[in-house]
Amino acid sequence: MYCLELAGQAGDEPLARLEAERAAASAVERAAPGLATARGARLNRVPTLAYTHRVSELLGRTDADVESAAALLSAASFEKEGSVAVRARDVRSSSGVSASAAERALGGVLVDRGFAVDLDDPDNVLCALFSEDTCLLGWRAAESVRDFGTRAPTDRPFFQPGSMNPLDARAYVNLAAGPSLPNATVVDPMCGTGGLLVEAGLVGARVVGSDAQWKMARGTQTNLAAYLPDADWEAVRGDATSLPLRDDCADAVAFDAPYGRQSKVARHELADLVGGALSEAARIAPSAVVVADRSWEAAAEDAGWRVDARFERRVHGSLDRHVHVLSRV
Structure with missing residues (x-):
């Protein structure tokens, strides 16, 4: 499963989901404002999308608060090597979650699991996306080229x-x-x-x-x-x-x-x-x-x-x- 961070305004979301499904993903469904999930993805086509910012390998979904996100990350099973960084977003300022607090807490969980944090050039980036009452965690897999x-x-x-x-x-x-x-x-x-x-x-x-x-x-x-x-x-x-x-x-x-x-x-x-x-x-x-x-x-x-x-x-x-x-x- 994958998580999609959609671009544009709220009214652009149906178009954004359909664009992603036709050009780079399969079985795209709305998850929360500004977010969608997909069953599959052609990651090499994600850079060509207009109304999707990035696609992540979905790690899990939970409530939109830092404690729930940290608990999900602590319990999750994944195989990653190398350094990590956390990038958190309060999508459209809809959840009230502090992105910096989420990054500190989730970074702490990863350090406890033996990972080294590299904020400048990490091998892996964990995306924590908070939107209204939903949080999606995923490992960044591809980004669109915004040129x-x-x-x-x-x-x-x-x-x-x-x-x-x-x-x-x-x-x-x-x-x-x-x-x-x-x-x-x-x-x-x-x-x-x-x-x-x-x-x-x-x-x-x-x-x-x-x-x-x-x-x-x-x-x-x-x-x-x-x-x-x-x-x-x-x-x-x-x-x-x-x-x-x-x-x-x-x-x-x-x-x-x-x-x-x-x-x-x-x-x-x-x-x-x-x-x-x-x-x-x-x-x-x-x-x-x-x-x-x-x-x-x-x-x-x-x-x-x-x-x-x-x-x-x-x-x-x-x-x-x-x-x-x-x-x-």
Whole structure:
């Protein structure tokens, strides 16, 4: 069993759990605010997750107080060699437990069991996670790489306002293609500046993008060349409702549909554009994530998709993102 420390706010937890389950873990279940458990984990995929901070080998679960955690650690059976350190957290300040007091007490238990403490470069790290009335103890096994700030949209060689931030783009790629990664082909038929494709390429996928505007297609080429110099990618000008791709050529499709006043794109009305893109996506891939400013569930079902999940996420006062996680019927 494993313990997952989730990232984001409380409202992000359902998305975080599903991202982890699709891309790196199995049988993910909520344990407490900000925490989940999993039956299994692909630890080599944990660094690619957006909404999970770290994964630990679960040692046990108890009440959220220092005494109970120390008793659990004293009674637990485990085989570890080398030095240790304890890292405690009061997740979202929900338990009232002092992290420093927990680290001292649990460190004392480990010293009594014959371990040497090394706070700077330990061989093993014990994570003590307190959330509301629950404490999870586990040995840290893997952490996500939190480098999304290095790819801020405004820092890309090609930038347009309204570009999706890398953290969310990574999450949506994992939701769409997670089970197939890293050996996946991901297509974005409305690629814009290429943010989704950059994140897909960085987690190992072959990426293919198209956009109705030459400006965007060329801009995506520029960004992919900058961030994925050694990866396998293509970006062309194309119509999302008539893709020049063969049937079942991809593992997943992910796209960010036009928002708000962008109600007519090229020669298509918005409903025709999204409906046509959904139909083409179902032709070329078994899985998709569609992000939009409204629900497209009915259109997705008409195009041959099952809606596995839909998340509504606040961007700002006048915009909510609807994230549709789809699987082909």
